[in-house]
Amino acid sequence: xxxxxxxxxxxxxxxxxxxxxxxxxxxxxxxxxxxxxxxxxxxxxxxxxxxxxxxxxxxxxxxxxxxxxxxxxxxxxxxxxxxxxxxxxxxxxxxxxxxxxxxxxxxxxxxxxxxxxxxxxxxxxxxxxxxxxxxxxxxxxxxxxxxxxxxxxxxxxxxxxxxxxxxxxxxxxxxxxxxxxxxxxxxxxxxxxxxxxxxxxxxxxxxxxxxxxxxxxxxxxxxxxxxxxxxxxxxxxxxxxxxxxxxxxxxxxxxxxxxxxxxxxxxxxxxxxxxxxxxxxxxxxxxxxxxxxxxxxxxxxxxxxxxxxxxxxxxxxxxxxxxxxxxxxxxxxxxxxxxxxxxxxxxxxxxxxxxxxxxxxxxxxxxxxxxxxxxxxxxxxxxxxxxxxxxxxxxxxxxxxxxxxxxxxxxxxxxxxxxxxxxxxxxxxxxxxxxxxxxxxxxxxxxxxxxxxxxxxxxxxxxxxxxxxxxx
Numbered sequence: 001x002x003x004x005x006x007x008x009x010x011x012x013x014x015x016x017x018x019x020x021x022x023x024x025x026x027x028x029x030x031x032x033x034x035x036x037x038x039x040x041x042x043x044x045x046x047x048x049x050x051x052x053x054x055x056x057x058x059x060x061x062x063x064x065x066x067x068x069x070x071x072x073x074x075x076x077x078x079x080x081x082x083x084x085x086x087x088x089x090x091x092x093x094x095x096x097x098x099x100x101x102x103x104x105x106x107x108x109x110x111x112x113x114x115x116x117x118x119x120x121x122x123x124x125x126x127x128x129x130x131x132x133x134x135x136x137x138x139x140x141x142x143x144x145x146x147x148x149x150x151x152x153x154x155x156x157x158x159x160x161x162x163x164x165x166x167x168x169x170x171x172x173x174x175x176x177x178x179x180x181x182x183x184x185x186x187x188x189x190x191x192x193x194x195x196x197x198x199x200x201x202x203x204x205x206x207x208x209x210x211x212x213x214x215x216x217x218x219x220x221x222x223x224x225x226x227x228x229x230x231x232x233x234x235x236x237x238x239x240x241x242x243x244x245x246x247x248x249x250x251x252x253x254x255x256x257x258x259x260x261x262x263x264x265x266x267x268x269x270x271x272x273x274x275x276x277x278x279x280x281x282x283x284x285x286x287x288x289x290x291x292x293x294x295x296x297x298x299x300x301x302x303x304x305x306x307x308x309x310x311x312x313x314x315x316x317x318x319x320x321x322x323x324x325x326x327x328x329x330x331x332x333x334x335x336x337x338x339x340x341x342x343x344x345x346x347x348x349x350x351x352x353x354x355x356x357x358x359x360x361x362x363x364x365x366x367x368x369x370x371x372x373x374x375x376x377x378x379x380x381x382x383x384x385x386x387x388x389x390x391x392x393x394x395x396x397x398x399x400x401x402x403x404x405x406x407x408x409x410x411x412x413x414x415x416x417x418x419x420x421x422x423x424x425x426x427x428x429x430x431x432x433x434x435x436x437x438x439x440x441x442x443x444x445x446x447x448x449x450x451x452x453x454x455x456x457x458x459x460x461x462x463x464x465x466x467x468x469x470x471x472x
Contacts, residue, residue, distance in 0.1 A: 027221065031220075031221055032150050032151065032158065035149050035215055036146070036158050036161045037165075038210065038214045039145045039146055039162055039165075039214065040161055040164070040165025040168075041207075042098060042101075042142075043166035044166060044172075045207035046101075046102045046105040046138065047105070048166045048172075049109075049172075049203055049204055050204075051166075053109070053112065053197075053200065066115070066121060068270075068407045068408070068410045068411040069407070070111075070125055071128070071403070072404045073125065073132060074135065074404075075401070075404035077128075077132025077133055078133075078135040078397075078400040078403075079136070079400035080136065080397065081132070081133055081135070081136020081140070082140050082394075083397035084393070085140025085396075086239070086391075086392065087240055088137065088140070089140055089141050089144065089393075090389055091239065094144060094145060094214060094216065094389075095213075095214040095216060097137050097140065098137075098141045098142065099211040101134050101136075101138025101140075101211070102138060102210075104131040104132070104135065105204045105207065106205050107130040107131065108127035108130065109127070109197055109200045109204055110127060110197070111124040111127030112124060112197050117194040139392075139393075139396040139400070142162075143388075143392030143393075143396060144392055145214065146158065146162040146375070147159065147378065147388055148217065148379070148385035150222075151223060151224050154304065155304070155376060155379050157304050159300060159372065160301075163296045163300075163368075163372065164293060168289075171289040176199050178279070178283060243390050243394070246387065246390045247394055251381065251438055254438035254441075255378075255434070256434075257427070257434050257435070258370075258435040259395045259398045259402065260399065260401075260402040261430070262370045262371065262399065262431075263367075263399040263403050264403070264406045264427050265363060265406065265420075266406040266409075267406070267420040269410070270417065270420075271360065274339075274417075275345065275346060275356055276346050276347075277345060277346065279347065280348045283348050284357055287357075287361075288364050291361045291364055291365045292364050294365070295364075295368040295372075296368050298369070299369045299372045300372055300376075302316070303372070314373075314377055314442070317373050318373060318436065318439055320369065321370045322432060324362075324369050325370070325428055327366075328359075328362035328363050328365065329424075329425055331362055332362065333421065335359045337416070339356070339416070340415070344356070374395075377442075378392065406424075409423065
């Protein structure tokens with residue numbers, strides 16, 4: 001093996017001559033890096049730009065209530081499609097699932113444009129339906145690719161690439177919004193310029209064809225020569241039976257509260273529309289992404305730190321995430337109580353702008369750290385990408401249901417935001433013990449023994465080296 005291939009394997013060596021040959025003759029568009037860029041690019045163009053609009057608060061609308069109701073519909077549908085996305089992906093293949101998962105986003109953006117420009121409401125709801133269906137399939141396939149394609153010893157690194165792309169969507173989108181909404185006319189509260197949405201529609205239309213560049217898992221060529229393990233069921237009936245079995249696993253059930261709590265804070269959009277002018281919201285939507293990227297980089301670096309065992313990495317990272325949330329939410333409550341009394345409307349030139357912006361920055365920082373940790377921990381549970389699709393779909397579905405309820409809760413104007421803030425705080429508190437229990441009971445070897453053929457290394461995590469079955 002060439003020295004650069006040996007370094008790229010990050011300490012995981014191939015187990016036979018065929019693996020060695022594969023690692024030396026890899027085709028660039030079959031590599032894990034290329035596929036990480038594909039999944040990242042689709043995430044950048046579709047949900048990434050969706051998040052850019054969301055980061056404006058209520059999709060850039062003047063009033064948050066219609067958009068929050070539409071988003072509740074998006075995430076309700078997304079929850080069901082995420083749940084069944086694993087079986088669908090295992091039957092039609094991940095590239096086509098990703099393609100279908102990208103086509104609904106531009107319709108949603110077109111609905112926001114029609115509402116902004118002409119006051120049209122029905123297209124917002126139609127867009128919410130198409131986006132919800134697409135998003136469910138997207139998240140089910142994206143999670144499996146981002147977690148299942150890379151070599152186990154480099155999951156944190158590749159997950160960070162994926163998240164950099166997906167955060168790049170809001171970053172570029174935020175720059176576009178800021179460029180179109182920065183003059184003195186945008187100092188007050190209101191809605192963004194309608195032209196903003198046309199740019200987003202055009203960019204999101206590119207996502208679907210890019211998705212077709214994704215390699216099927218059986219054709220992916222890892223640097224260490226190991227194969228992605230595929231053990232799909234032979235029929236939809238068998239897939240749904242396997243899904244039901246996975247849904248009743250104790251370790252998956254223990255993680256449900258944290259997936260609900262992690263994504264329940266959709267009050268941040270209301271917080272922006274209540275207390276910031278249009279151009280201040282545009283600046284927040286742009287700058288806050290740097291904090292998100294920093295959060296992702298910090299925890300991903302730790303999760304791939306080979307001098308510490310997997311168990312210690314996961315455990316200490318959980319403690320770090322808990323501390324981040326305690327700081328973010330205590331500070332958030334303090335500022336919210338202050339704003340309940342004073343009802344400010346900050347522009348970026350105002351002296352009080354930073355303290356309100358810092359609330360949003362801390363919420364995003366803590367949430368990103370938790371998201372990275374959750375998906376890294378989930379990926380440790382199996383080497384079988386078909387099973388990983390089910391796990392990812394189950395938990396993404398639950399987080400989608402959480403966001404649907406949260407957006408529904410925030411479709412009303414609550415005095416001082418106390419009700420949604422209290423709901424999120426309670427959920428976070430309740431989720432700590434079962435999450436800690438899931439970590440305490442987890443064992444790297446036990447998670448893989450008896451299920452698939454793989455070698456397990458406590459220092460680098462499970463290493464997939466053979467493929468057990470083709471897709472039926």
